Amino acid sequence: xxxxxxxxxxxxxxxxxxxxxxxxxxxxxxxxxxxxxxxxxxxxxxxxxxxxxxxxxxxxxxxxxxxxxxxxxxxxxx
Numbered sequence: 115x116x117x118x119x120x121x122x123x124x125x126x127x128x129x130x131x132x133x134x135x136x137x138x139x140x141x142x143x144x145x146x147x148x149x150x151x152x153x154x155x156x157x158x159x160x161x162x163x164x165x166x167x168x169x170x171x172x173x174x175x176x177x178x179x180x181x182x183x184x185x186x187x188x189x190x191x192x
Contacts, residue, residue, distance in 0.1 A: 117145055117147050118188065119165050119166035119168070119169045120163050120164055120185065121149060121165050121172055122166055122168050122169045122172060122174060124166045124168065124169070125145070126144045128141070129143070136154065142144070145166040145167075146164070147165070148163075148165060148167070149163075149164055150162070151163075152173070153178075154178060154179065154182060155179075159177075161192055
């Protein structure tokens with residue numbers, strides 16, 4: 115599975131790594147993806163999400179119920 119955040123939609127970005135002699139080779143920057151389990155009190159069950167560090171902060175700010183409602187509205191199956 116690719117490095118993709120379910121909450122923020124963060125994906126890898128691409129670019130060059132530049133050596134001291136200025137030779138360039140392609141590389142990618144992956145987001146900091148964590149697998150986190152959250153308890154949904156409204157449904158009485160746990161859900162596991164693949165979220166970035168920024169996504170964890172969004173869940174802490176908005177609450178897990180609001181984030182899950184937003185994901186379902188966007189068409190994700192949780």
